[in-house]
Amino acid sequence: MKTDLFGTRRDDPIGPGAMILRGFALDPAILADVAHIAGISPFRHMQTPGGRQIGVEMTNCGALGWVSDRHGYRYEPDDPLTGRPWPEMPAGFLRLAQEAAAHAGFPGFRPDACLVNRYVPGVKMGLHQDRDEADLDAPIVSVSLGLPATFQFGGPQRGDPVKKHALEHGDVVVWGGPARLAWHGILTLKRGEHPLTGATRINLTFRRAR
Ligand code: MD3
Numbered sequence: 001m002k003t004d005l006f007g008t009r010r011d012d013p014i015g016p017g018a019m020i021l022r023g024f025a026l027d028p029a030i031l032a033d034v035a036h037i038a039g040i041s042p043f044r045h046m047q048t049p050g051g052r053q054i055g056v057e058m059t060n061c062g063a064l065g066w067v068s069d070r071h072g073y074r075y076e077p078d079d080p081l082t083g084r085p086w087p088e089m090p091a092g093f094l095r096l097a098q099e100a101a102a103h104a105g106f107p108g109f110r111p112d113a114c115l116v117n118r119y120v121p122g123v124k125m126g127l128h129q130d131r132d133e134a135d136l137d138a139p140i141v142s143v144s145l146g147l148p149a150t151f152q153f154g155g156p157q158r159g160d161p162v163k164k165h166a167l168e169h170g171d172v173v174v175w176g177g178p179a180r181l182a183w184h185g186i187l188t189l190k191r192g193e194h195p196l197t198g199a200t201r202i203n204l205t206f207r208r209a210r
């Protein structure tokens, strides 16, 4: 990230291996890239293995995309909706994810998957672990855009106490090492209107899947 016109960049450590980089992702080109990706591989509701619809709408970019259906959770090189490869990871996405990871103490991050989540008011993501990736040594980088949300962050055990953190447009969170298998989730999105995204929150989650 080149500039900080408004002086809003700030590092906010939230626990061992986890840091919020506030205002790290304010470049408007990111949202143009999201629109481009969704023009190729549209946002859609996926199904859980149990047959329920996931409330968050999802798409992906990069060599691998996260997919959920009746057969389970996994990474796939092709979009099951289009039958084509997921859109390429934009150069700016890759740079942003690598810079954020290095800034938080994880140099050499090479994400091959970017899950793009879209939330509308009333939608949440329940507490879960990210454990579908082969390489759990690599960190995860998450970028929040649009409407604010409350993020819940616990420990490696399901019953560990949870802390809440507000995530706003432009915030980036990096998780690695002892935080990599932490339970986490997003509380029900509140009503609102964001000047750049309207009544939605977009989250980019960069991972090393294989
Ligand atoms: C903490 N997404 O897609 S990103 C997900 O905002 C996901 O859409 C949320 O959790 C969202 O899996 C939260 C923050 C996040 C991502 C991965 C983590 C937090 C994490 C992995 C380990 C610990």
Ligand code: FE
Pocket: 128, 129, 130, 184
């Ligand atoms: Fe997650």
